[in-house]
Amino acid sequence: MSRTQSLIANQPEQRELRYDPKQIEEKWFAQWQADPALYAAEPHDSARKKFYVLEMLPYPSGALHMGHVRNYSIGDALARYMWMQGYNVLHPMGWDAFGLPAENAAIKNRVPPRQWTLKNIEHMKSQMKRLGFAYDWNREVATCLPEYYKWNQWFFLKLYEKGLAYRKKSKVNWCPECATVLANEQVVDGCCWRHEETKVELRELEQWFVATTRYAEELYQEIQKLEGWPDKVRTMQRNWIGRSEGALVDFKIDKIEAEAEAKTDDKITVFTTRIDTIFGATSVQLAPEHPQVARLIGGDAELRAKVDELIGEQGKAREAGDIGGIEKHGVFTGRFAINPFNQEKVPIWVANYILMDYGTGAIMSVPAHDERDYEFAKKYDLEMRVVILPRRVGEPPAEGEEEHALLPYTEKESLLINSGEFNELSNQEAIEKMSRYAEEHGFGKKTITYRLKDWGVSRQRYWGTPIPMLYCAACGVVPVPEDQLPVILPENAEITLQGSSPLSRMPEFLNVPCPKCGGQARRETDTMDTFVDSSWYFYRYTNPHLADRALDTPTVNYWFPIDQYIGGVEHAILHLIYSRFWTKFMRDIGLVRNDEPVTRLFTQGMVIKDGAKMSKNKGNVVSPDDMVARFGADSTRMYALFAAPPDRDLDWQEAGVEGVHRFISRIYRFVMRYAHVARETNAAAGGASAPLSPSARAIQRKLHQTIRRVTDDFQGRWHFNTCVAAIMEFVNELYSIDEEIAAGNFPAEVLADAQRRVVLLLAPFAPYVAAELWQALGEPDSILRHPWPEYDPALAKEDEIEYPIQINGKLRSRVSVPADSPEEFVRERALADEKVQAAANGKQMAKIIVVPGKLVNIVLK
RNA sequence: GCGAAAGUGGCGGAAUUGGCAGACGCACCAGACUUAGGAUCUGGCGGGUAAAACCGUGGGGGUUCGAGUCCCCCCUUUCGCACCA
Numbered sequence: 001m002s003r004t005q006s007l008i009a010n011q012p013e014q015r016e017l018r019y020d021p022k023q024i025e026e027k028w029f030a031q032w033q034a035d036p037a038l039y040a041a042e043p044h045d046s047a048r049k050k051f052y053v054l055e056m057l058p059y060p061s062g063a064l065h066m067g068h069v070r071n072y073s074i075g076d077a078l079a080r081y082m083w084m085q086g087y088n089v090l091h092p093m094g095w096d097a098f099g100l101p102a103e104n105a106a107i108k109n110r111v112p113p114r115q116w117t118l119k120n121i122e123h124m125k126s127q128m129k130r131l132g133f134a135y136d137w138n139r140e141v142a143t144c145l146p147e148y149y150k151w152n153q154w155f156f157l158k159l160y161e162k163g164l165a166y167r168k169k170s171k172v173n174w175c176p177e178c179a180t181v182l183a184n185e186q187v188v189d190g191c192c193w194r195h196e197e198t199k200v201e202l203r204e205l206e207q208w209f210v211a212t213t214r215y216a217e218e219l220y221q222e223i224q225k226l227e228g229w230p231d232k233v234r235t236m237q238r239n240w241i242g243r244s245e246g247a248l249v250d251f252k253i254d255k256i257e258a259e260a261e262a263k264t265d266d267k268i269t270v271f272t273t274r275i276d277t278i279f280g281a282t283s284v285q286l287a288p289e290h291p292q293v294a295r296l297i298g299g300d301a302e303l304r305a306k307v308d309e310l311i312g313e314q315g316k317a318r319e320a321g322d323i324g325g326i327e328k329h330g331v332f333t334g335r336f337a338i339n340p341f342n343q344e345k346v347p348i349w350v351a352n353y354i355l356m357d358y359g360t361g362a363i364m365s366v367p368a369h370d371e372r373d374y375e376f377a378k379k380y381d382l383e384m385r386v387v388i389l390p391r392r393v394g395e396p397p398a399e400g401e402e403e404h405a406l407l408p409y410t411e412k413e414s415l416l417i418n419s420g421e422f423n424e425l426s427n428q429e430a431i432e433k434m435s436r437y438a439e440e441h442g443f444g445k446k447t448i449t450y451r452l453k454d455w456g457v458s459r460q461r462y463w464g465t466p467i468p469m470l471y472c473a474a475c476g477v478v479p480v481p482e483d484q485l486p487v488i489l490p491e492n493a494e495i496t497l498q499g500s501s502p503l504s505r506m507p508e509f510l511n512v513p514c515p516k517c518g519g520q521a522r523r524e525t526d527t528m529d530t531f532v533d534s535s536w537y538f539y540r541y542t543n544p545h546l547a548d549r550a551l552d553t554p555t556v557n558y559w560f561p562i563d564q565y566i567g568g569v570e571h572a573i574l575h576l577i578y579s580r581f582w583t584k585f586m587r588d589i590g591l592v593r594n595d596e597p598v599t600r601l602f603t604q605g606m607v608i609k610d611g612a613k614m615s616k617n618k619g620n621v622v623s624p625d626d627m628v629a630r631f632g633a634d635s636t637r638m639y640a641l642f643a644a645p646p647d648r649d650l651d652w653q654e655a656g657v658e659g660v661h662r663f664i665s666r667i668y669r670f671v672m673r674y675a676h677v678a679r680e681t682n683a684a685a686g687g688a689s690a691p692l693s694p695s696a697r698a699i700q701r702k703l704h705q706t707i708r709r710v711t712d713d714f715q716g717r718w719h720f721n722t723c724v725a726a727i728m729e730f731v732n733e734l735y736s737i738d739e740e741i742a743a744g745n746f747p748a749e750v751l752a753d754a755q756r757r758v759v760l761l762l763a764p765f766a767p768y769v770a771a772e773l774w775q776a777l778g779e780p781d782s783i784l785r786h787p788w789p790e791y792d793p794a795l796a797k798e799d800e801i802e803y804p805i806q807i808n809g810k811l812r813s814r815v816s817v818p819a820d821s822p823e824e825f826v827r828e829r830a831l832a833d834e835k836v837q838a839a840a841n842g843k844q845m846a847k848i849i850v851v852p853g854k855l856v857n858i859v860l861k
Numbered sequence: 862g863c864g865a866a867a868g869u870g871g872c873g874g875a876a877u878u879g880g881c882a883g884a885c886g887c888a889c890c891a892g893a894c895u896u897a898g899g900a901u902c903u904g905g906c907g908g909g910u911a912a913a914a915c916c917g918u919g920g921g922g923g924u925u926c927g928a929g930u931c932c933c934c935c936c937u938u939u940c941g942c943a944c945c946a
Contacts, residue, residue, distance in 0.1 A: 018900090041934050150867085159880095231865080232865070232866080232940080232941075235864080235865075235941075235942090236941060236942085239864095239942055239943095240942095242945065244945065244946085246946080260892065270946085271945095271946065272946060273944080273945090285946090294929060317944095323943085323944065324862090324943050324944050325943095326944085328944080352944095353944050353946095354944085354946080355944080355945070355946090358945045358946075359945070359946065362946095363946045364946085365946090366946090370946070372944055372946075373946085375944095380928095390865095412910095449945080449946095551896080569940085569941095572941090639867090642873095642885085642886075643873060643874080643886085644873070644874070645874085648867090649870085649875055649939090650873090653872075653873065653885090653887070653889070654887065655872090655887050656872095656873065656887060657871095657884095658887085658899095659887055660886080662886090663885095665885080665900095666901095669901090669925075677867095683906090702863075713876090713883065717877070719875095719877090721873090721874070721875085721885085721886095722874095722884085722885080723873065724885080725874090725875075725885035725886075726884090726885080727885095728884095728885055728886075729884075729885065732885090734865055735902085738902090782925090803878085804881040804882095805880095806880085806881085808881095808926075808927090809925095809926065809927045810927095811881055814881085826865090846926080847925090847926060849880090849926055849927080851927095854880050854881090855880050855881065857880080857926055857927060858926085859926045859927095
């Protein structure tokens with residue numbers, strides 16, 4: 001075996017070993033720019049196994065922030081790792097480029113939104129490139145370009161065709177001062193964000209909706225299949241969809257003389273999840289905005305005023321975002337309804353805790369068994385009747401059980417009383433039987449309600465996808481014919497604070513002939529919610545330049561579903577529900593075959609500094625450009641992975657970036673100092689030949705252990721902080737043999753092998769320096785496509801194990817034994833140990849526990 | 862109020878299944894090399910002690926030969942939900 005001795009003479013000058021990220025990164029940056037296909041995925045007929053890794057596309061706000069850097073560093077490390085594992089990796093990037101900030105910038109700086117947006121994209125793209133993220137830029141998508149939003153419009157037509165897009169009146173925020181509609185985010189404490197004194201009004205406008213509720217059941221049920229998603233996100237989606245099983249029951253309104261002529265089907269339909277308690281219903285409660293209220297109170301001005309007050313209270317609470325905080329209030333209408341189960345007359349009230357937009361806006365009130373109803377009934381002294389007992393079927397009655405049964409009725413095992421023919425049934429059984437009874441008698445049925453609402457997609461805004469619809473005086477609503485797409489968003493619009501959408505002030509956009517009758521028609525001037533753009537953009541990446549179709553199905557079928565999606569938890573609900581909806585719709589019109597878009601989802605933590613999220617307001621923003629300029633892209637990225645596990649919040653500490661920079665310097669210096677050894681040593685040898693010196697064996701063992709640790713983390717729980725720590729440990733180990741190498745006593749094969757493999761381990765985290773070192777080691781190929789190093793479990797195995805010896809659970813001594821020693825031998829050695837002997841002196845040994853590979857515990861009495 | 866996650870040195874964080882608490886990094890201290898550097902290398906670094914003993918993973922109980930890890934109660938922080946009938 002060759003020794004390092006003869007090779008040391010060629011050691012380069014110390015001066016050359018200074019790690020200069022600027023010089024290295026600029027060199028490779030230039031080289032990578034020259035090869036636009038460097039990170040290209042292979043076509044879908046590739047024989048390789050595919051891997052689609054995706055980070056959430058950014059809004060082009062102007063510059064990257066550290067949250068982006070962290071997000072993309074995670075994705076990039078994974079993409080590079082999968083490349084090295086031999087996968088055909090799709091790793092694209094694009095821009096969520098429509099939205100409000102561009103319009104605000106236009107007003108402020110007098111720059112057209114398109115120009116502002118494209119300039120920002122240009123800049124942020126250059127930042128990403130400089131950071132060395134391995135994106136396939138040939139697949140770049142910007143949602144504000146007609147070649148993309150054309151397909152938003154096409155999808156919209158498809159939704160319309162299938163009856164999934166429809167128009168409905170709906171309330172929007174309106175600032176009288178601006179004379180325009182505000183997005184929810186622009187309403188601050190009920191006032192306009194620009195006119196802090198001006199109350200925002202609610203206006204009814206005709207808006208476009210997408211019927212997401214049509215898919216509510218599937219969206220809900222399939223959450224359980226999303227096993228690669230964080231539980232937190234799954235729970236949030238379940239809550240958001242808010243599925244609830246119950247029943248609808250009709251209460252007839254008791255007629256009064258003045259209404260002798262009234263329709264006989266005059267009724268109030270209530271929604272309840274607890275039909276089993278219906279014999280305990282002692283009133284019916286309506287939401288203040290319930291359509292029946294007006295008829296019930298007739299012309300009574302006093303009642304009207306009281307109801308209006310309730311509406312006001314609800315409105316205020318809703319604005320303050322604390323609908324649960326208001327005190328319960330109500331008004332008796334003076335009218336009664338008839339409980340269809342027992343024909344009992346119960347009073348009809350209007351109450352401020354009943355919400356019109358959930359269920360039917362009407363409930364039966366069961367004060368004995370519902371906390372809210374209880375509170376209300378207490379206040380107005382309404383009757384309470386116990387109908388459920390916390391007693392099992394067949395159990396004998398207990399004394400005073402009815403009084404004790406007030407309220408805590410939620411136990412699974414409980415039974416009915418005071419409920420006519422349903423007495424003595426368990427409440428679960430009663431729910432079934434009573435629902436069926438109601439259905440058979442035609443006054444009710446089982447039903448499921450959802451809190452999920454249809455998606456309002458209209459925005460009275462300029463910078464978005466024009467909704468491809470026309471209004472013709474003769475033909476009504478007319479969709480723009482497919483072959484006339486895209487409806488181009490005019491670029492010369494004047495954006496001001498005045499009036500509604502700028503599009504409505506552009507006659508050349510507004511006025512078009514009706515495609516049906518040829519008469520005068522008017523275009524829809526609303527644009528689409530930008531969540532439409534992000535609902536399907538990841539499909540477009542698979543074939544981004546397709547001119548005649550939104551996507552190519554075979555290509556999509558190869559790549560989908562996305563194997564790994566990475567982004568912030570703030571998108572857990574809207575973006576990810578809309579995306580799931582869109583996928584199901586696409587599947588149902590035959591475009592794709594997957595039911596869900598994303599197999600595995602990862603939500604990374606926030607970037608924090610000085611105890612708060614980085615934000616301009618707090619003045620604690622750290623600029624990625626600044627970090628790159630001072631420490632280099634490699635250090636910046638690696639720190640983002642090293643400072644915390646990726647799912648936790650990350651505390652940005654500049655000294656930590658410096659520490660990583662120091663580490664990269666260390667590995668750089670070491671590898672460069674002995675690079676010539678690797679260049680002049682056969683790579684294939686792998687350092688495995690002949691008996692090795694203890695230090696060479698130690699290096700070899702640690703190397704294989706390190707590869708195992710890093711690989712396991714990529715395959716498993718993604719704790720990149722410990723991956724990096726493992727590599728650091730190994731580099732520390734390398735420094736411990738520095739003198740030995742310099743003295744010429746270290747086997748060159750082992751050294752060369754260690755250098756090559758440690759550089760490969762570094763590649764996903766610090767691609768620039770890895771490329772530089774790889775080249776210095778004399779490797780001609782690109783490190784990106786080089787196979788990930790494998791570890792040999794035999795070489796990773798310890799030869800000796802040092803057992804800690806505990807006495808009564810406290811560490812007292814240690815013994816070293818060969819790794820494969822039988823338990824008996826370990827026990828003997830432990831008992832023979834001097835310190836153990838001394839401690840055991842005169843005491844009785846109760847027990848000795850040997851945990852193979854771990855420790856020995858001796859229990860003395 | 863309900864639900865989830867978390868709480869470990871001066872700081873960021875390790876300890877994957879109950880088995881040596883504090884890996885790795887930062888900060889700090891000491892030394893080496895020094896035509897001096899915010900460079901590099903070596904060593905130290907939870908508290909405590911002369912050294913030990915001993916005490917230490919938010920607090921209090923428990924299970925166990927052995928608990929940061931499991932069980933019970935409580936406190937704090939963060940996030941989600943919050944009149945959803």
